[in-house]
Amino acid sequence: MESRPFLRGWGGRAFETPVLSSSQLTPTTHGIAVKKPVGFSFRPVQFTFLALRTDEGWHARPMSLASSPTRPNLEYAVRISESPFKRAFASLRPGDSVRLQGPLGDFVLEEDRPAVLLAGGIGITPLKGMAEYAADMSLPIEVRLVYSNSSEEEIAYRGDLEELERRNPHLRVVHTLTGNDITKGWEGFVGRIGLKHLREATRGLNQPVFYASGKPGMVVAVLDILADMAVSEADVRTEFFRGY
Numbered sequence: 001m002e003s004r005p006f007l008r009g010w011g012g013r014a015f016e017t018p019v020l021s022s023s024q025l026t027p028t029t030h031g032i033a034v035k036k037p038v039g040f041s042f043r044p045v046q047f048t049f050l051a052l053r054t055d056e057g058w059h060a061r062p063m064s065l066a067s068s069p070t071r072p073n074l075e076y077a078v079r080i081s082e083s084p085f086k087r088a089f090a091s092l093r094p095g096d097s098v099r100l101q102g103p104l105g106d107f108v109l110e111e112d113r114p115a116v117l118l119a120g121g122i123g124i125t126p127l128k129g130m131a132e133y134a135a136d137m138s139l140p141i142e143v144r145l146v147y148s149n150s151s152e153e154e155i156a157y158r159g160d161l162e163e164l165e166r167r168n169p170h171l172r173v174v175h176t177l178t179g180n181d182i183t184k185g186w187e188g189f190v191g192r193i194g195l196k197h198l199r200e201a202t203r204g205l206n207q208p209v210f211y212a213s214g215k216p217g218m219v220v221a222v223l224d225i226l227a228d229m230a231v232s233e234a235d236v237r238t239e240f241f242r243g244y
Contacts, residue, residue: 012104015100015101017035019034019092019094019096020035029079029080030090033073036074037100042069042103044109044132045064045107045130046102046105047102048100049062050076051099053088058099060101064076064125066126067128078122079121109211111141114142114209116201118146118211120193121149121150121154121214122214123241127211130211132160134171142170142205143170144172145174146201147174147176148176148192148193161173176190195228198225209235210236212236212237213241214239216241219239
């Protein structure tokens with residue numbers, strides 16, 4: 001049902017909607033799916049404020065949507081912590097109610113230019129939605145995703161990304177691991193996203209748009225590399241996951 005906005009001045013409509021599923025994605029991340037409210041629409045992929053009932057009352061936080069507008073439900077995911085909000089998020093069960101307000105933001109896929117998606121950890125959420133959108137809409141643009149995690153076990157949505165890669169001949173996913181104990185037999189890249197990853201991701205692309213999403217340190221490091229590559233600021237989009 002639609003309700004009055006709970007965050008005045010931020011814009012967007014406010015809704016209350018039920019949780020459909022709640023599950024652990026990796027050892028340190030948790031995801032939920034909620035029913036898409038009637039009348040709610042968004043671009044690929046904006047964010048909303050999500051409000052949960054915590055031990056300290058209702059708390060709202062800005063959260064990127066982790067699903068495409070083409071999908072029937074809305075998805076969110078977080079890296080688990082002991083904050084009241086994240087404890088409440090991880091304890092959600094089907095049938096529980098959440099409130100959302102939005103959509104907001106301009107971290108949105110351009111549908112007529114190649115896309116280089118650069119994700120760190122749970123920063124994958126909006127980029128997963130972009131990859132879903134490109135596949136579902138059969139966009140002819142090339143999409144390259146470079147996804148950095150500490151270990152194979154921490155790769156969120158790995159199965160979803162593999163399925164999208166099978167469905168979309170224009171999508172390529174490149175993984176890189178940064179941990180000290182990388183599993184023997186790992187055949188992907190090693191190390192934080194750097195020049196070698198960006199050269200691999202941009203090979204053969206004409207004037208791509210870069211979308212970087214993750215912790216501030218990761219995004220800033222990527223911005224420095226792109227600057228060294230003489231990429232125009234006009235061709236870069238960023239989404240910072242500051243944690244709470």
